[in-house]
Amino acid sequence: xxxxxxxxxxxxxxxxxxxxxxxxxxxxxxxxxxxxxxxxxxxxxxxxxxxxxxxxxxxxxxxxxxxxxxxxxxxxxxxxxxxxxxxxxxxxxxxxxxxxxxxxxxxxxxxxxxxxxxxxxxxxxxxxxxxxxxxxxxxxxxxxxxxxxxxxxxxxxxxxxxxxxxxxxxxxxxxxxxxxxxxxxxxxxxxxxxxxxxxxxxxxxxxxxxxxxxxxxxxxxxxxxxxxxxxxxxxxxxxxxxxxxxxxxxxxxxxxxxxxxxxxxxxxxxxxxxxxxxxxxxxxxxxxxxxxxxxxxxxxxxxxxxxxxxxxxxxxxxxxxxxxxxxxxxxxxxxxxxxxxxxxxxxxxxxxxxxxxxxxxxxxxxxxxxxxxxxxxxxxxxxxxxxxxxxxxxxxxxxxxxxxxxxxxxxxxxxxxxxxxxxxxxxxxxxxxxxxxxxxxxxxxxxxxxxxxxxxxxxxxxxxxxxxxxxxxxxxxxxxxxxxxxxxxxxxxxxxxxxxxxxxxxxxx
Numbered sequence: 001x002x003x004x005x006x007x008x009x010x011x012x013x014x015x016x017x018x019x020x021x022x023x024x025x026x027x028x029x030x031x032x033x034x035x036x037x038x039x040x041x042x043x044x045x046x047x048x049x050x051x052x053x054x055x056x057x058x059x060x061x062x063x064x065x066x067x068x069x070x071x072x073x074x075x076x077x078x079x080x081x082x083x084x085x086x087x088x089x090x091x092x093x094x095x096x097x098x099x100x101x102x103x104x105x106x107x108x109x110x111x112x113x114x115x116x117x118x119x120x121x122x123x124x125x126x127x128x129x130x131x132x133x134x135x136x137x138x139x140x141x142x143x144x145x146x147x148x149x150x151x152x153x154x155x156x157x158x159x160x161x162x163x164x165x166x167x168x169x170x171x172x173x174x175x176x177x178x179x180x181x182x183x184x185x186x187x188x189x190x191x192x193x194x195x196x197x198x199x200x201x202x203x204x205x206x207x208x209x210x211x212x213x214x215x216x217x218x219x220x221x222x223x224x225x226x227x228x229x230x231x232x233x234x235x236x237x238x239x240x241x242x243x244x245x246x247x248x249x250x251x252x253x254x255x256x257x258x259x260x261x262x263x264x265x266x267x268x269x270x271x272x273x274x275x276x277x278x279x280x281x282x283x284x285x286x287x288x289x290x291x292x293x294x295x296x297x298x299x300x301x302x303x304x305x306x307x308x309x310x311x312x313x314x315x316x317x318x319x320x321x322x323x324x325x326x327x328x329x330x331x332x333x334x335x336x337x338x339x340x341x342x343x344x345x346x347x348x349x350x351x352x353x354x355x356x357x358x359x360x361x362x363x364x365x366x367x368x369x370x371x372x373x374x375x376x377x378x379x380x381x382x383x384x385x386x387x388x389x390x391x392x393x394x395x396x397x398x399x400x401x402x403x404x405x406x407x408x409x410x411x412x413x414x415x416x417x418x419x420x421x422x423x424x425x426x427x428x429x430x431x432x433x434x435x436x437x438x439x440x441x442x443x444x445x446x447x448x449x450x451x452x453x454x455x456x457x458x459x460x461x462x463x464x465x466x467x468x469x470x471x472x473x474x475x476x477x478x479x480x481x482x483x484x485x486x487x488x489x490x491x492x493x494x495x496x497x498x499x500x501x502x503x504x505x506x507x508x509x
Contacts, residue, residue: 132156386414404479
């Protein structure tokens with residue numbers, strides 16, 4: 001008896017793959033309707049007419065201010081933000097249908113991943129070119145020559161393409177990805193610190209010869225761009241050796257982001273990020289915070305959550321420097337940055353509160369009342385928000401835009417931010433409202449609008465003394481200590497109201 005072997009599967013041709021994908025998409029969504037093309041083109045033309053002139057002024061202002069620290073820092077932060085977006089989206093992904101049916105099949109991997117790689121390279125070139133053009137528009141003397149414009153475009157495009165290659169490399173190598181994330185966060189924090197230091201020092205104008213001539217910049221940018229294109233070609237040639245699970249994980253994450261955008265449910269993103277984080281955690285040991293029983297269990301859980309995600313703390317320190325950067329701008333911008341930043345700092349432990357609201361089974365096993373739950377959940381957010389507010393307003397005070405004990409005012413606003421963060425974490429966009437608002441573009445769920453302001457309304461009321469002080473006490477007027485006492489009293493009152501409204505019954509009973 002002879003054994004027979006199954007013939008080895010023959011990979012399909014790239015032409016057949018593209019034809020198959022095209023037929024599947026036509027069967028699922030139909031062919032392109034001419035009216036849809038007309039609507040898209042009309043929307044693009046209307047957007048260009050409405051926003052083209054303001055964006056043109058932002059990219060290329062009428063007068064150049066010369067090299068400055070804020071301009072260079074802003075350009076670097078935009079590029080780092082683009083790198084962060086690429087890291088969240090993959091960037092080399094396929095649709096979830098293709099990841100389910102075509103990715104494990106014997107088809108050429110290069111044919112499936114080429115569109116995503118080209119889209120990543122194109123978007124990186126466009127974003128980098130616009131950033132480089134904006135920097136050139138603020139640095140170049142008027143009238144600007146064509147060499148300056150080409151140098152700005154080529155330099156920004158080269159940097160953007162290098163960042164895209166870095167994101168692609170980080171996707172295929174998890175260790176490199178973690179190093180890239182940590183390095184990008186550290187660089188962003190250093191850039192914000194440099195901008196704040198420049199403000200505290202009274203301003204610094206670099207000399208015009210700090211940047212190389214436009215001709216030299218253009219030559220170097222073209223060489224770097226060609227090097228990046230060659231590296232991109234090498235990456236394209238090696239797409240066939242990429243592991244399947246890397247592409248599948250990135251495709252699932254990108255599909256989740258697309259679902260959240262289509263369903264207009266932003267709160268789903270935090271839940272999806274939390275599940276992905278805890279899925280990769282292994283070897284977690286019981287902490288002494290829970291064994292010693294020196295702290296209430298929920299407070300110990302919040303502290304443990306902060307300790308297991310130490311990467312958030314540098315970001316909090318970096319965002320605390322943001323009010324000092326916008327201190328010379330409109331007062332409403334400073335108030336908005338302070339309110340949103342304080343609420344974000346207090347929401348670091350909001351994941352546990354959201355879990356308590358959606359699944360109170362664990363709390364029922366602990367035998368805690370709602371009043372005990374909220375009392376224990378207030379401790380850690382109040383401390384983090386108080387430290388953030390003290391650092392943020394203290395840095396604004398250090399720049400000279402404010403005068404007086406503003407750090408104490410930020411410290412007193414911490415409990416108020418904790419109350420607002422708990423109020424925000426208890427609900428999601430889908431559970432707040434289901435009434436649809438009719439718009440020319442279709443129905444819009446009211447739950448998203450209510451979720452966006454959920455918590456900010458409570459914070460605006462509880463931080464009313466701080467808002468009044470920011471409006472009515474500009475430098476060189478001294479901040480009165482009575483406003484600090486009023487803010488502290490209002491924060492304590494907010495905590496008492498939250499605890500008093502909570503029932504003394506056991507959760508779930």
